[in-house]
Amino acid sequence: MTADRALWLHLGVLAALLAAHFIAPAYHHTNIARIMVLAIYAMGYNIAFGYTGLLSLGHALLFGAGLYGAGLLVYHAGAGAPAALVAGVLAGGAMACAVGLLALRTAGVAFMIVTLMFAQAGYLTILYFGSYTRGDEGIVIPRAARMLGGLDLSDDGTRYLVALLLFAVALLVNLALVRSPFGRIMVAMRENEERSRMLGFNPFTVKLAALTVSGLYAGLSGAAYGLLFGYVGASLASVQYSILPLLYVLLGGAGTVLGPFLGALLMFYLIDYASAVTDAHQFVTGAALVLLILFAPKGILGTLRARAIRWLP
Amino acid sequence: MTNKLITPTPSRRTILKGMAAGGALLATGLAPRFTQAQSSAPIKLGFQLHRTGIGASYGRWYERTAGAALTALNEAGGINGRPVEIVFEDDGTDPKRGAEVVEKLTSQAGCDLIFGTLFSHVVMGSAPRAGELKVPYLVCSEGHHVASGALNRWTLQPGITDVKSQVQSMAPWVTSTLGKKITMVFPDYAFGHDHRDFFTAAVAAQGGEVIKHIAIPPTETSFTRYFPQIPSDTEVLYHVMVGPAVLTFVKELGEFYGTGARPEIFGFIDSLEAVNIASPGLEFLEGTHFWEGHPRYKQADASAAETAYRAAVGVDDTGASVSDPADIATYAHMFSAWETLFVIRDAMTTAGYQGPADRQKVVEAMEAMVSFAEGNDHPQGPKVFNGKTHQAFGLQSVSKVEGGRLTRVHQTAMEDGFYPDEVDYTTQSF
Numbered sequence: 001m002t003a004d005r006a007l008w009l010h011l012g013v014l015a016a017l018l019a020a021h022f023i024a025p026a027y028h029h030t031n032i033a034r035i036m037v038l039a040i041y042a043m044g045y046n047i048a049f050g051y052t053g054l055l056s057l058g059h060a061l062l063f064g065a066g067l068y069g070a071g072l073l074v075y076h077a078g079a080g081a082p083a084a085l086v087a088g089v090l091a092g093g094a095m096a097c098a099v100g101l102l103a104l105r106t107a108g109v110a111f112m113i114v115t116l117m118f119a120q121a122g123y124l125t126i127l128y129f130g131s132y133t134r135g136d137e138g139i140v141i142p143r144a145a146r147m148l149g150g151l152d153l154s155d156d157g158t159r160y161l162v163a164l165l166l167f168a169v170a171l172l173v174n175l176a177l178v179r180s181p182f183g184r185i186m187v188a189m190r191e192n193e194e195r196s197r198m199l200g201f202n203p204f205t206v207k208l209a210a211l212t213v214s215g216l217y218a219g220l221s222g223a224a225y226g227l228l229f230g231y232v233g234a235s236l237a238s239v240q241y242s243i244l245p246l247l248y249v250l251l252g253g254a255g256t257v258l259g260p261f262l263g264a265l266l267m268f269y270l271i272d273y274a275s276a277v278t279d280a281h282q283f284v285t286g287a288a289l290v291l292l293i294l295f296a297p298k299g300i301l302g303t304l305r306a307r308a309i310r311w312l313p
Numbered sequence: 314m315t316n317k318l319i320t321p322t323p324s325r326r327t328i329l330k331g332m333a334a335g336g337a338l339l340a341t342g343l344a345p346r347f348t349q350a351q352s353s354a355p356i357k358l359g360f361q362l363h364r365t366g367i368g369a370s371y372g373r374w375y376e377r378t379a380g381a382a383l384t385a386l387n388e389a390g391g392i393n394g395r396p397v398e399i400v401f402e403d404d405g406t407d408p409k410r411g412a413e414v415v416e417k418l419t420s421q422a423g424c425d426l427i428f429g430t431l432f433s434h435v436v437m438g439s440a441p442r443a444g445e446l447k448v449p450y451l452v453c454s455e456g457h458h459v460a461s462g463a464l465n466r467w468t469l470q471p472g473i474t475d476v477k478s479q480v481q482s483m484a485p486w487v488t489s490t491l492g493k494k495i496t497m498v499f500p501d502y503a504f505g506h507d508h509r510d511f512f513t514a515a516v517a518a519q520g521g522e523v524i525k526h527i528a529i530p531p532t533e534t535s536f537t538r539y540f541p542q543i544p545s546d547t548e549v550l551y552h553v554m555v556g557p558a559v560l561t562f563v564k565e566l567g568e569f570y571g572t573g574a575r576p577e578i579f580g581f582i583d584s585l586e587a588v589n590i591a592s593p594g595l596e597f598l599e600g601t602h603f604w605e606g607h608p609r610y611k612q613a614d615a616s617a618a619e620t621a622y623r624a625a626v627g628v629d630d631t632g633a634s635v636s637d638p639a640d641i642a643t644y645a646h647m648f649s650a651w652e653t654l655f656v657i658r659d660a661m662t663t664a665g666y667q668g669p670a671d672r673q674k675v676v677e678a679m680e681a682m683v684s685f686a687e688g689n690d691h692p693q694g695p696k697v698f699n700g701k702t703h704q705a706f707g708l709q710s711v712s713k714v715e716g717g718r719l720t721r722v723h724q725t726a727m728e729d730g731f732y733p734d735e736v737d738y739t740t741q742s743f
Contacts, residue, residue, distance in 0.1 A: 027420035031413070124530065130506050136531070137433045137456070137503030138408065140441055140463050154445050230441035233408050233434050234502075271410075272417070275403050279364055 006313045010175055013258060014168050021160050031272075033160040035264050036167040037224045038248070042260030043174050044092075044217025045245035050254035051178055052210040053190030055108075057242050058099065058115030061122040062215045064237025065095035066222025068126065068133065071232030074145045076132065081148040085223050092219015093212050095122075100211040104204055119242050126234040138233025146227055159228050166224055167261075170217060175257050177213070178313055186210050187255075251292060253299030257313050262300060355398040356391070356666070358657065359418030359427040360650075361439065366406030368432045370587040374643045375429055375453065375650045376401055381625040382651040385689070392661045400424055408438020415442045415450065425669060426661075428653050429453055431646065433504060440464040447743065449675050451657065453649035455479065455606070457507055460704035462736025466743055469679055469703040472653030473606065473646065474696075476504070477511045478730035482709050483579075483604055484515035486723050491577040491602070492548025493521035498539065499553050501528035508553050508581070529554070529562075536562050540569040543576075553581035560588050567597035578602070582609070582712075586643045589633075591717050598714045602722070605710045606645040607693045610718045622651065622692035631718065648693040655690035656682070673743050679703075680739055697727055701737040706730050 020032055041063055048054040069091025070084035079087070103114040127135045146153040153159055177183050185206050188196040193203050226232045235241075244267075245260070252263025270288060274281035296303040305312040360379055363372030383399050391397050400422045404411040411430065418424040426449045430436050433456035440458075443450035444465035452459065452470050457477045459470040487495070495516055499505035505528065513523045525544050529536060536558075543550060554562045563584055578601035590598065590609075609632030611623065626642075627635045634640035656679065660666075663681075664674035680700035687695045696707040706727060712719035 025420070027416055030416050030420070034413070124532070127502050127531065130501070130503055134437075135502040135506065137458065138437045140437055143441075143444070143465075154441070156445070229412060230445075231408060231412065231438045233438055235408055235434055235438075272413070275405075279403065281403075282365070 005311055006175070006179075009312075010171060010257065013261070014164070014171065017164055017167070021157070021164065026156070029160060030156060031268060032265075033156075033163040033228070035268050036163045036261070037221055037228060038244075038268075039261040039264040040167055040170045040224065041218050041221035042245040042248040042252075042264050043170055043257075044214040044221065046249045046254060046256075046260045047174065047177070047186070047217065048211050048214035049246065050249055050256070050259070051183065051190060052186040052207055053193075054104075054207060054211060054214075055112055055246075056115040056211075056214075057112045057239075057246075058103075058117070058119030059214070059218055059245055060237050060239060060241035061099065061115075061119040062092045062096050062218035063222040063225075063241055064119075064122055064126065064234075065215070066092040066219030066224075067226045067232050067236055068222075069219065070223035071139060071141060071226040072132065074141055074227070075139050075232070078145070081146055081153060081227050084227060085148070085220075088223020088226070089216055089219045092222060093216040096215020096218070097208065097212045099215075100208045104207050104211065116239070116242065119237075120239065123234060123237050123239070126237055133232075133234065136234045138231055138235070141226060141230045141232065143230070146230060148227070153228050154230060163224065163228060166220065170220065171257065171261070174217075175313060178257060182206075182209075190255075247289060250299055251289070253301030253303070253305070256299070256301040256305060259299055259301045266300075353395060355396045356393075356661070357422065357424045358397060358399050358654075359415075359422060359424030360399050360401045360429040361404050361411060361414050361418070361427055361435070362401045362429060363406040363431055363435070364401070364403035366404075368406035368435075371431050371643045371646065372403075372406070374587070374647045375431060378626050378647040379429060379650040379654060381627070382654040385625055386654060386658060392658050393666055397658075404430075404435055404439075406432050406435060408434045411435040411439035412442040415439045415446065415448070419443075419446045419448045424448075425666070426451070426657060426672070426675065428657065429650055431455075433458055436468075437463070440468045443467050447672060448669075449672055449679075451653050453646070453653055455646065455649075456504070457511075460699075460702040460735060462702075462738075464703075466738050466741045467676060469676070471656040471679060471682070471685075471696075471698055471703075471705045472651075473649035473705065474707045474709065474730060475704055476507050477732060478704075478706055479581075479604065479606070479709055480508055480511040481515040481732060482725040482729035483711065484512060484519050484521070485729065486711055486725070487549060487551070487579055488516055488519040488521035490723075491579055493519075494544075494546055494548040495521060495523045495551055496525040496527065496543050496547040496549070496576075497523055497551045498527045498529065498543075499551075500555060501530050504555060505529075505553065508551075512551065523551075534558055534561065536565045537569065540566065547576045549577045549579055550575075551579050552584055554584045555586075559584050559586075560592065563588075563598070564594040567594055570597060572597075580604070582606070582645045586645060587641050589639065589641050590714065590719065599717070601714055603712050603714070603719060604645075605712050605719065605721070606707075607648045608710050608712055608719060608721050609642070609644040610712075610720065612721050616687065616692070618687065618689045618692040621689060622648070626651070652685070652691050652693060652696075656685065659690075676743070695727070699734065701739055702734050703738050 066088035070088030073079040074084045099118050126133045143154045151158045248263035252259030274284035402414045404414045428451035430452045436452045436454050444467045450468045455473050457475045499508045582603045582605045611630040628642050629635050632644045660675045660678040663678040682698045685691045685696045694708045696705045698705045709725045710721045711723040713722045
C-alpha cells in the first residue's frame, strides 16, 4: 500500500505536468520545460549527495560533459539529435566514472575539493580549446540539427513534451532505484559506511556506481539542455552550475525523489520574482537559503517526511 | 441624474462643433502628440540589461543611455504616433538567464521587440529563443556572432560595428605608424580569440607580423607573470582585456615597464572602460594609443549632435557622469543603445508597425536599410548597414593619451572595416 501511494504520488506529479502543457501560459510553459531539464540534473546530484552522501562540488563537469558531448557532435560532426542525446548521456556517465575512480579515494571535505578542482579543470579546458568550443561565447545548435525522429525540438509544444518524457523516465527510474536493494545500500553508505563495509559491501564500488548513475543523469540533462534550447556554452559548465543542483536539492529535500524538482521549481521562480523587485536578487536567494538551513535543514520535502508523510521516498 | 457626456447619436451641430474644436487644437499645436496612431497604447520595447554580473558596469550606462534616448524619442512623437516604453530586465550577464529574459520580455511583459544585449555569450544564449519566438532581437554587442552567420534572421546588430571590422580597420594605422612587430595580450576566451585571429590576419595583410600571442586565462587576477613573455624585439604591444581585473592589468603593465624603455602600446579601450584614465598608477599610459568606438573625451571638432548626446545622457566633456566625476562612462560602446533605438523607430515607421503581427515587417524594413547619417539619431557618426549580414559598419577612432586625456589622432575610413559577407540572412526563412 505504501509503495502504491508513493508511485501514485509521482504519477500524479507527472500528470499535473502534462496538464500544465495544456493550461500553462506561454511564459511559464517554457519555464517549466527548462525546470524539468534542470531537475533531471538535480535528481542525478541527489543520487550522489542525497542518497549516497557524496557531497560533490564538481557536478558542472558532468553536466558540461553531456552538454558538450551532444553539442560538439552535432556542431562539428553533423550528428543527429538522437545520437547526440545518447552520446551526451554516455559522456556524463563516463566522466563521472573517471572522476570517481580518482576522487573517491578521498572523502568529506577532500572529496569536495577534488571534485571542485576537476570541474574547474574541465571548465578551463573548454575555454582552452576555444577553436572547437568557442569558449565562453559558446555555440548555437542550428534549428535544423534539433530534430528528434521527425520532432522539431525548437517547437514549444514538442520541446515541453520531450522534456516531460525525459523527466518522467528519469523520475521513475530514480524512484525504482531508491526503492531497490541497491538504493538501500546507497543510503547505508550515507548513514554508516564502516558498518556497511562490515556487512560485506564494498563502499568504493557502491559509491562509484552511484556517482556514475549520477553522471548519466547529469549528462542526460546537459545533452537535453543543449538540444532543446539550442545553446552550448562554457558558462553552463562553470562553478555556478556545480552549486545550483546542490541548492535545488537542499531546498526541495535531500534524499527525496521529488525534492530536486520542487527545489528547481521554487529556486527558478524565487530568482525570477526577486529579480523583478530588486537588483539584489542574489541576496534574496541567499537569505532564503539561510532561513531554510536554519529552520528546515532537511529541505521542504525532507521536513514534511520527518513530520507527516513518512512514506515519502 | 442625466449624463451629458453620453449622446447615442450626435447631432450635426455637435459634430461640427467637435470638428472645429479639433481643428483648432491641431492648429495651435495643443493636441496630444500621439494622435495619429490607430492604437494609442504604448509600444513596449524590452531591454535585456546586464544590471548584475560581469557586465554590470556596462549595463548601468546602457540603461542610462537607453533611458535618455527614450526621452528624446517620446519628445519627438514616439513611434507611429504612439508613446514608447522600455521594460528593463536584468539577465545577470548570464546566457541561460538571458534566454529566460527574452522569454519573459516577450511572453509575459508583452514587448514588441527586444534590444540592448552587450556580452557575446549572452547574445549566443538568447538569440535562439528570440528566433523561436519570432521576435526581433537587436544586439549592441560588437561581437562578430551576428555577421558570422551563427545566429538567425531575427537577430540584427544595427547600432555598433563588430569586432572583426574594428580590429581590421586598426591594422593599417598600427603597422604604418607604430610598428610592424607586434605582441598581443588578450583574454583567453572567445572575445580575445576574435582579436587574436582577426588582428593577426589583418596585420599580415599589411606586411606586419604578430610575433607573440599571450593569452591570459579569464580567472587570472594578477598579470605580472605574463609580462616577461613579451619578446624584447616587440615594437608594438597590443592589449585588450575586459572584466573586473582590467585596472589591475593596466597598473601591473605600468609597473612592469616602470620608467624604462618600452614598446609602443596600443590597446582597446575595453581595457579601461568605466575606469578613470587619471587613476593613480596609470601615468605610464601617457603617449600610448587606444582604439575607441566613440571618443570618451569631447574632441575639439565635436558635432552639435555629439554635444546634445552627452547632455542628454548626462556625460561631461571628460566622459564622466555630470553628477559624479568619479563615475566614468562606458562611452566607447554605449552609443549603440541610443542609436539602436532610433533604428528601431525608423524600421517600425517604415513597416507601419501596429503590433506583434508586424514583427517580420520590422526585420524586413531593417534589412532594406543601407546607411544611417550622422546626426542626433546617430551621434557616433555615419554608418553603413549590410542587410544581408545584419551588421552595421561605422568609423573607428585611434586616440592618444596626451596630458592625461584621450585625443583622437586618427579616424578610419568606412571602407577600412569592410570584409566579404559570411552569411546572407535574407535567404533564410523566418
